[in-house]
Amino acid sequence: MDFNFFSLLNVFTITFLIFNTFLFLKSFIKFGRAFKVLSCYLFFVSLIQLATIFVAKILHKPNLFLSHFYFISQFIILSIFYRILLKNKFILYLLLPIFGVLTYQYIDDPDIFFRYHAIGISITQSILIVYAIVYLYRCLQGENLFLIVNVGLFLYLVSSTLIFASGNLIFNLNISDSMNFLLINTNRILYFLFQILIFIEWRKNYYKKIPKS
Amino acid sequence: MEKELLQEDSQIIVIILIAILVLLLMAVALVLFFFFSRKKIIATELEKATLELSYQKDLLHSTIETQEEERKRIAQDLHDAISAKLNVVSLSTNVLIDGKLEKNEQAHTLQHILSVTTRTLESSRRLAHNLLPPILENFGLQAAIEELCDEFISSKKVKINYEIKYKDLLSKSNELHIFRIIQELLNNSVRHGEAENIRLKINETNEQLDLEYSDDGKGFDIKSVNKNKGIGLRNIESRVEILDGKLSYHSEIGNGATFNISTKKPQP
Known part of the structure; x- marks a missing residue:
């Protein structure tokens, strides 16, 4: 019963994500650069989610290698997103070397592809968390562009970093599936909350709103 | 589990x-x-x-x-x-x-x-x-203030000790504001303060104009003035505001009043 509920939640969350992506892409042209970048982010994440389902359920093969595409594309697109929100060139200067180091790691040891890349995930997500906090601080003076999405990203990134980083450890542990799913389900709940916040942002600020010039 | x-x-x-x-x-x-x-x-x-x-x-x-x-x-x-x-x-x-x-x-x-x-x-x-005193237009602020003081002195009601060093720091319209402020101060001292001696010092440096004014009149209560300013004082304040200057004043009942105004040279 427990398992059924969470797999239902998972299906619902992915549908919700695709629905959000659709909402954002629908008004893609109408709004500013940050909106466009966020739409791209949602689009990429949706593609990766669909790909994970496709690889696991239809091809019946391990889909872990897709997690690398997830966190690297997340890092690149959200860095551009915060570059626009924070108006700071430093973000781009940081993006390039980190992307370079990660690429080097994959070339140096291609086996990483079939494990969780705990360090890569932790570093990229931590940097994004720092951007989110800096943006929260900027918003103190009344700016509220993507404030809700920022809060959602912050909460999700903070909690999911530990879940992803512990991925390898859990695989090596001698534990049952139900224990394993405890962490995965926590992630599902958090991701569902994140999607709700993205939807609220859209409903509040971009539903039937005159586009900003 | x-x-x-x-x-x-x-x-x-x-x-x-x-x-x-x-x-x-x-x-x-x-x-x-x-x-x-x-x-x-x-x-x-x-x-x-x-x-x-x-x-x-x-x-x-x-x-x-x-x-x-x-x-x-x-x-x-x-x-x-x-x-x-x-x-x-x-x-x-x-x-x-x-x-x-x-x-x-x-x-x-x-x-x-x-x-x-x-x-x-x-x-x-x-x-x-x-x-609008023609002298201000024709001979400048220094001459106009001196004439103004002389007029007050010749009325025999008050003695004014003035020392004015001014060339051409301010624009014509701002000069008029300074002139009006001094006119207002002198009028207040004579009419309300019943002062007998007034000291006026204007000094121009490269960057700013300093105006020091004091009288030995009745003075006023700063606290009550802050609550309910007369038109004269508000007039002075708004002129100082237009000049983008600083105004400070001090007074006690029975001990006269002091006004200090300083304004910077306008940026071109």
Whole structure:
């Protein structure tokens, strides 16, 4: 019963994500650069989610290698997103070397592809968390562009970093599936909350709103 | 499930879950802290804006009030000094036109008309002069202030010790503001303060103009003045504001008043 509920939640969350992506892409042209970048982010994440389902359920093969595409594309697109929100060139200067180091790691040891890349995930997500906090601080003076999405990203990134980083450890542990799913389900709940916040942002600020010039 | 939770390996999962929960709680606390701070900051800023707005409104009111007061004064002056006298001229001329007067009476009436006209002319000149002293336009601020002080001195009511060093730091319109401020200060000292001695010092440096003014009049209570400023003081304040200068004043009842004004050279 427990398992059924969470797999239902998972299906619902992915549908919700695709629905959000659709909402954002629908008004893609109408709004500013940050909106466009966020739409791209949602689009990429949706593609990766669909790909994970496709690889696991239809091809019946391990889909872990897709997690690398997830966190690297997340890092690149959200860095551009915060570059626009924070108006700071430093973000781009940081993006390039980190992307370079990660690429080097994959070339140096291609086996990483079939494990969780705990360090890569932790570093990229931590940097994004720092951007989110800096943006929260900027918003103190009344700016509220993507404030809700920022809060959602912050909460999700903070909690999911530990879940992803512990991925390898859990695989090596001698534990049952139900224990394993405890962490995965926590992630599902958090991701569902994140999607709700993205939807609220859209409903509040971009539903039937005159586009900003 | 409970048994599983107690297994050694499962303990790690529990620890990770607890760590996630703690992190999440801290993150939520941070977000809440952020929202409350934001609310407070916005409220403070709103309050500041409202205060500024009310100050601007106050300034506008006092400007309009001053304008009205000035109009009233000019109307009064025109009525007293010119209309009334021209009336006399008109009456006397009518009497002359009637031609019922004897020759010496005619000469007397004409003499009277002449003297009234001369006085009216003098009054109208003085009125115009008070509105905008020609000396300010023709000979500059220093000469105008000196003449103003000399006028007050010649009225024998007050002694003014002045020391003015001024060249051409300010624009013409700003010079007029300085002149008006001094006029207002002198009027206040004589009319309300009943001062006997006044000291005025104006000093121009490369960058700014400093004005020091003090009298030995009745003085006023700073606290009550702050609550309810008279038109004169508000007038001075708004002029200093236009000059983008700084005004400070000090006074005690029975101990005269001191005013310090400094204004910077306008940036080109």
